[in-house]
Amino acid sequence: MSDGVVDLTGAPQHTGFGEGTGEAAEDTSGDFFASLGKAAQGLPIVSHGFNIDKICHTAGEPLDRLFDGDASMDDLLVLAQQVVAIEQELIAFIEERLAFRTGQVDLGYLTGALTKLGLDFLLGVCQPFQDAVGFILGNPERIKVSSAMWSTAKDSLGTVNEHLGSTTVDRLAPNWSGLARDAAVQRLGELQGAVQTAAGLSFLISTLMDLTSGFAEALNNRAKSFVADLLSGLVNALLFLLSPDPFVKVDAILGAVLMIVKLTLEAVNLALQAARMYLAASALLDALAAQFTETVALLDAMSADPC
Template sequence: MSDNQKGEVVDFSDAPKSSVYGRNADGGFINDPFGNGKKALEGNIPFYAQIKGGFDAVDKAFNPPQSYFKGEWWETLLNSIQALADLGVQIVDAFDYAKAALSFDPADIIGALAAAVCKGLLDFLWSSFQPLQDAAGVLLGNPGKIQNSAAMWGAVSENLTSLYDALGTDLGKTLTECWDSEAGCAAAVRGGDLLDTADFASQSADGLKDLLNIYADMAERINDTVRQAIADLVSFVINRAIGIAMKGPAEVIMAGIDIAILVVRYTLRFIGIAIQEAWFIIAGKQLLNTIKDCFEQAMEVLEKLAGYNTTVRV
């Protein structure tokens, strides 16, 4: 075999296999505390975080985690609704901070800052300490480890595609020309089956990667919503306790306004999660259809084998 015909041995990521409960892929308990600290800080600075979140929402609208349905009108519609919901969350959060800043009310200001600090601390702890992330992941899903699995299946898909391209679609013709008699015809048929199998397997791996990426995004949204709910609860309790101590029963009116803001905020968040769940179902159905095609292709191969060898029964 000449040098230009030699392939490469692909070292697929073993991160999913080596990631055990309470430990990351490297076997440690801590995950990049400095990087996670920076993300937690940037993601919770009042107003700056909302501007950054708005740009992220627009970017995700044009670069969604699914790739099967490019160009479909309903894909554009679902992504637009989700982007608008995500933008709405950022607008409501910015409005809440602006209300606190313009009211000059110590209760509002302290409550808003308490929410930002609490959310930032939770974001840092959740992402930096693997045992905490895995414990939460049991109920809410573990985005980091799901993304590891998605990356592995993405590598499988890419390398199967490389195999398909390296063999070439004219493999059957080449075998027939280089190999005379019925044996050459049989080799050409088997070569075509090999190409079809590699192609379908690549599609299946790519579909599984998409499905896992969608699930990872949904799990991250759910985790973030739970952390935000904890932060909002802390803020609400602090805000109301200070407000009642300073203003008495009149604080009930302001509590009603804050509850209305929370209802809008979480309605928009749940819309984003629901759309991501819809994508998960749609992509799962698409993957099952692809796998069905793979099985049909495999049955055709088995039927051919049975035809060429009378001792084989299907």
């Protein structure tokens, strides 16, 4: 990068249907072991460590701003999501304790866990399958690429903005004089303001895309949980009907209660994520409206009759 020229070689960009996203942190397409390792993070017992670590990292900065008295509405919604996430981890832990408390494997629970593991692996290793599901539920990985693209645009526009400022101060102002210089400085200042506004809008769009990715990820998780819970429920229902053991019937009832609680918590989480998306979209629309107003005023001034 020199003289205000921004090199976007290697910048994030979208790939075609069935092609990996290219984002190293997310893309495991075609890699059997990487996909299996990523899917294994959702296994019973193992998943709690990964999930709690993720919760702690997400809640850190909003919690600091809350104690400093600088928390925004989005920070409060983030913290509310973390509370719901912790409750979900507790429910999952209770399910595991019920499934393994006698030393015997709960067939219904095992069926659901293996089903979810299989779906996680298939979505990770088979990009065409992931993209096909994404047409219905949204593809979190591809939306994150969009977020990264807008974030790159924000950084690049910031570089251009800095170059315009240095051009005005270091080159134009010392070497020009009179009305021509004043007019050029004014026009460059207006251009710099427009570039700065575009950078701000790019940041807001990137934030909105990031939140949308989180919402799509929650929808995908709900769909996978639905399939896993459905198969688990069918197995438990068969055991309930065939087994004379009263404890099996109690376990089936407890499992149904836990499933209802899980569905409720997931619905609350989706609602909180949707609220955060609404706030981000509102901020973006407000910024667009403000910029539109400024642009109209500028165009009116430029089109005024000089006489």
